[in-house]
Amino acid sequence: MNERADSTAESRFVVTSNRGFAAYAQDELRALTQGTKFDELIPAETYLMRIPLGRDEAIRTIAGKEPIFLRHMHPIDATVSLARTIDDIRLICAAAEKLHETANCDKIAIQIRKAEGFTSAFEPSELREAIAELWLEKFRAETVVKDAERIISVFLTSDCAYIGISAPGDNLSDWPGGAVRFRKEEGQVSRAKFKLLEAEYAFGLDFSKVAKALDIGSAPGGWTSLLLDRGAEVTAVDPAELHPDLLRHPKLTYLKRNAGEVAFRSDTYDLLVCDMSWSPKQMVKLILPLLDSLRPGGIAIITLKLMHGKPFQTVKDSVRAMQPTMQLRKAKQLFHNRDELTVYLQKIN
Ligand SMILES: C[S@@+](CC[C@H](N)C(=O)[O-])C[C@H]1O[C@@H](n2cnc3c(N)ncnc32)[C@H](O)[C@@H]1O
Structure with a gap:
């Protein structure tokens, strides 16, 4: 449009x-x-x-x-030309201060990013400290990393600073540049877990409300482990081995099978997740018969591998194949997606 x-x-x-x-x-x-x-x-x-x-x-x-x-955007409300001296910090702070009325709040986040090859007489951390000090002393606002009311964003090139002040929702992501950094836990089964964790956050979902989940293409088990942690009963399907630490979990059913060889009762699951690294066409073919096991209103989170550089057609074709049972809620390339994107669908009531 x-x-x-x-x-x-x-x-x-x-x-x-x-x-x-x-x-x-x-x-x-x-x-x-x-x-x-x-x-x-x-x-x-x-x-x-x-x-x-x-x-x-x-x-x-x-x-x-x-x-x-x-992934991320922030407005440019002021631009400062940089002389590459330490005085640049004062100039950026003065420009940001003029924007204060749009950041009149108790909690601010300061996000500073830089272009590749950025050179200057100051470190971005020094600039962050100067802005934080200014907002605390003049405006009594505390600097936080998460749950800020406003974000002060500064993008630095060697010549210019682009400054914007916005509500976190206006930036599409409240992480600097949308680069979502989760901490790796000790004994974490796979990095793939971050992908589902990011999807939960990005799509505004709460997996602790899921009673029963079906994980197709689950090995080594990062997604399964997240859903078990959230308290769901999980059926994991994969011909490959699940991580041995998961196998003893009382809420896990592990079917060491191909997705094409399993079938489930209708209206059984609240959530179906699928992270098979297959061509979307093959993946949809395998998933279609399993969608019947999702209850009306149930949710599906599926990664779509991007083939042959036609992402929009891939989303269109895959979603069309699952309609009219499933409705697309959102398609997003998450920070943790590589040559793929993630779709969030909901079964029609
Ligand atoms: C990217 S890995 C999944 C990683 C997983 N989400 C995690 O968090 O650990 C893809 C998995 O899909 C599985 N897979 C591929 N084709 C499959 C099929 N036809 N049926 C079931 N699983 C399949 C592979 O064996 C592989 O373990």
Whole structure:
């Protein structure tokens, strides 16, 4: 859908995608608002976007139809030219201070990112400390990492600082640049666990409400272990071995089989997850008969491998194959997705 652009308005944002996927995000953003333009800040990942809409209208338009490949954005409310001296810190703080009325709150986060090859007379950490001190002393606002009311974002190139102040929701992610960093736990079965953890957060889900879950393509068991941790009863299906630490879990049923060889009673599961690294066509073929085991209103979280560089067609074809039983709630390339994206579907009541 093309928004009709107000010919006088223009706003600027720093926009970020997973490395190598920015061109897709740009296609999505241009399809939302004709005339949107991009200048590179970090190759194939971070761009300065000029959009022919006012700042708030641009945020509403983008949030209303969130692009699959746009991981993070923040507005540019002020730009400071840098002289590459220590005085740059004072200039950036002065520009940020002028924006204070949009960050009049008790808790702020300060997120500083830099372009590759950024050189300066100061470290980004020194700038963060200076802004934190300013907000504490002048405005009595505490600097936090999570659950901030406003985020002060600064993107540094060697010549310029782009500064924006926004509500966390306006940035699509409250992590700097949308780079979600979970702490690896001792004994964690696989890094794949982070993908499902991020999906739970990004899609606003709460897996502790899931009573019964089906995990297709579950080995070595990162996703299964997360669902067991959340208290669900889990049926894990994979011809490969699950991690031995999981096998003793009283709420686990492990079927060491191919997805094409299993069948379940109708309306049994609240959640179906699938992380098979297969072509989406093959994966959908295997998943289709299993969707009957999902109860009405039940949820499916599925990773879709991106084949032959046609991501939008892949999503369209895969979702169409699962309709009308399943409705697409959201498709998103998560930070923990590599050459894939994640879809969140819900079974029609
Ligand atoms: C990327 S791994 C899954 C990782 C898992 N989500 C985790 O958190 O540890 C993909 C798994 O899909 C399984 N797989 C591939 N084809 C399958 C099939 N037809 N039926 C069941 N599992 C399959 C593979 O054996 C492999 O263990």
